[in-house]
Amino acid sequence: MMNRRKWNRWIVRMCIVMSAGLGGDMYGQSVPETDVEVVDAVRLPTPMKAGRMSVEEAVAHRRSVRAFRAEPLNEMQLGQLLWAAQGITDTEFRRRAAPSAGATYPLETYLVTDKAIYHYSPLQHALSVVREGDFREALGKAALGQGCVTFAPALIVFAAVEERTTERYGRKGKRYIDMEAGHAAENIHLQAVALGLGSVPVGAFDTVEVDKILRLPREQESLYIVPVGYPR
Numbered sequence: 001m002m003n004r005r006k007w008n009r010w011i012v013r014m015c016i017v018m019s020a021g022l023g024g025d026m027y028g029q030s031v032p033e034t035d036v037e038v039v040d041a042v043r044l045p046t047p048m049k050a051g052r053m054s055v056e057e058a059v060a061h062r063r064s065v066r067a068f069r070a071e072p073l074n075e076m077q078l079g080q081l082l083w084a085a086q087g088i089t090d091t092e093f094r095r096r097a098a099p100s101a102g103a104t105y106p107l108e109t110y111l112v113t114d115k116a117i118y119h120y121s122p123l124q125h126a127l128s129v130v131r132e133g134d135f136r137e138a139l140g141k142a143a144l145g146q147g148c149v150t151f152a153p154a155l156i157v158f159a160a161v162e163e164r165t166t167e168r169y170g171r172k173g174k175r176y177i178d179m180e181a182g183h184a185a186e187n188i189h190l191q192a193v194a195l196g197l198g199s200v201p202v203g204a205f206d207t208v209e210v211d212k213i214l215r216l217p218r219e220q221e222s223l224y225i226v227p228v229g230y231p232r
């Protein structure tokens with residue numbers, strides 16, 4: 001016999017199958033296939049699901065921080081920030097920490113440190129190297145010389161594959177993607193506060209230049225840079 005929970009899941013699954021059959025035009029009804037397994041990806045520590053600070057405190061204390069100590073962030077901190085941005089929070093349906101229009105998941109997430117540029121895999125909660133070396137100065141130049149980009153110990157960069165969302169929602173999909181990047185960035189800001197860190201959203205940069213530095217595939221475009229570190 002199916003218990004109530006299993007029964008509810010079965011109903012949800014049937015709705016998804018049926019909506020896909022009807023063209024999948026309902027909001028939030030598709031299972032994303034946008035995350036591929038990367039063989040040489042290095043797993044990050046399992047993210048915490050509880051902390052010492054309440055959401056209210058994190059909201060109350062969030063402020064844009066633009067000056068950071070040089071101290072690098074550790075794997076736990078980086079993993080936690082990336083999980084808050086785009087981590088998988090429902091393994092059954094591969095839903096992520098930030099909402100996504102129609103669960104189309106257009107965002108691709110990159111981490112930049114003094115060591116390398118990495119791509120984050122939400123599914124594996126792991127990083128794979130895109131480019132070795134320190135590209136923060138180059139990114140700072142592309143961001144109109146903003147010191148918060150050049151000197152932050154870590155930069156989280158969101159790029160988007162526009163077609164994933166515009167295929168379903170047409171021109172409105174573009175707006176949805178920008179909204180989604182905002183959700184993901186805010187999750188980073190609040191998680192940073194909860195970890196005793198600071199961050200700032202950076203929208204002022206030369207997209208073409210940043211795309212080149214990150215070696216983004218042709219279908220991706222950079223959207224937002226979030227420098228993170230210990231406030232100075």
Ligand SMILES: Cc1cc2nc3c(=O)[nH]c(=O)nc-3n(C[C@H](O)[C@H](O)[C@H](O)COP(=O)(O)O)c2cc1C
Nearest residue numbers: 062063064065066143146148200201202203204205
């Ligand atoms: C879409 C967007 C783009 C932004 N771009 C930049 C930026 O390029 N550089 C910067 O220093 N701050 C940037 N900010 C941060 C704002 O300047 C900041 O949020 C505002 O001054 C309010 O301060 P608060 O975040 O401390 O509340 C951006 C904020 C948003 C929402």
